[in-house]
Amino acid sequence: GAGVSQSPRYKVAKRGQDVALRCDPISGHVSLFWYQQALGQGPEFLTYFQNEAQLDKSGLPSDRFFAERPEGSVSTLKIQRTQQEDSAVYLCASSPAAYGSGETQYFGPGTRLLVL
Amino acid sequence: TQLLEQSPQFLSIQEGENLTVYCNSSSVFSSLQWYRQEPGEGPVLLVTVVTGGEVKKLKRLTFQFGDARKDSSLHITAAQPGDTGLYLCAGRYTGGFKTIFGAGTRLFVKA
Numbered sequence: 001g002a003g004v005s006q007s008p009r010y011k012v013a014k015r016g017q018d019v020a021l022r023c024d025p026i027s028g029h030v031s032l033f034w035y036q037q038a039l040g041q042g043p044e045f046l047t048y049f050q051n052e053a054q055l056d057k058s059g060l061p062s063d064r065f066f067a068e069r070p071e072g073s074v075s076t077l078k079i080q081r082t083q084q085e086d087s088a089v090y091l092c093a094s095s096p097a098a099y100g101s102g103e104t105q106y107f108g109p110g111t112r113l114l115v116l
Numbered sequence: 117t118q119l120l121e122q123s124p125q126f127l128s129i130q131e132g133e134n135l136t137v138y139c140n141s142s143s144v145f146s147s148l149q150w151y152r153q154e155p156g157e158g159p160v161l162l163v164t165v166v167t168g169g170e171v172k173k174l175k176r177l178t179f180q181f182g183d184a185r186k187d188s189s190l191h192i193t194a195a196q197p198g199d200t201g202l203y204l205c206a207g208r209y210t211g212g213f214k215t216i217f218g219a220g221t222r223l224f225v226k227a
Binding site for chain 2: 004031033040041042043044045048055056058059091093097104105107108109110
C-alpha cells in the first residue's frame with residue numbers, strides 16, 4: 001500500500017552540477033507525471049509518460065532537462081548544468097490508467113532542489 | 117504563466133467562519149480538480165468536476181463548476197484549524213496531457 005516515493009527529499013547542488021531525481025510510482029500505475037513547483041506557486045507540468053513512452057515533454061524548460069522511464073515503472077528526472085532558477089520542488093505523480101480527463105493523480109512528497 | 121487565476125491568494129480566518137475561494141480562467145476545461153497541499157507534501161486530490169454547473173459536496177466543502185466550464189469555486193462551511201493548507205485548482209483540456217494548476221489560495225484557520 002505504499003504511495004509515490006521520491007528521492008532524495010532534499011538536494012543542494014552547486015551551480016553547474018548535474019542532478020538526478022528519482023520517482024517510484026505506485027506499483028502498476030500506467031501514467032507518470034513530473035511537475036516543477038516554484039516557491040509560492042502551483043505545480044507546473046514538465047512531462048508525461050504512459051508506461052515507458054514519453055508522450056509529452058512540452059513543459060521541460062530547456063534541453064538541460066531530461067526525463068526517462070525505461071521499464072515503465074521508476075522514472076528519473078535529470079537536470080544538467082544546474083542554474084539558480086532551477087531551484088524548486090520537483091513533484092512526481094502517478095495514475096493507474098492512461099491519460100483521461102478525470103482520473104486521480106497521486107503525488108509524491110517532492111524533491112526540494114536548491115542550487116547555490 | 118498561470119492560466120488559472122485563484123483568489124484570494126491568502127486568507128486568514130477564525131474557526132467557525134465560512135469562506136469561498138475562486139478559480140477563474142478564460143479557457144474551457146474538460147475537467148477541473150481541487151487539491152489541498154500541506155507543507156513538505158504533494159497535493160492531495162479533493163474532488164473532480166466534469167459537467168458544467170456541477171456541484172459536489174465533501175462534508176463541509178462544496179465545489180461548483182461554472183456553466184461554461186471556465187471557472188470554479190470552493191466553499192467551506194464552519195472552517196476548522198484542520199482545514200489550514202494550500203488549496204489548488206487544476207484544469208485539464210480534452211486531448212492534452214497537461215494539467216494546468218493555479219497558484220493556490222493559502223488558508224489559515226485560527227482556533
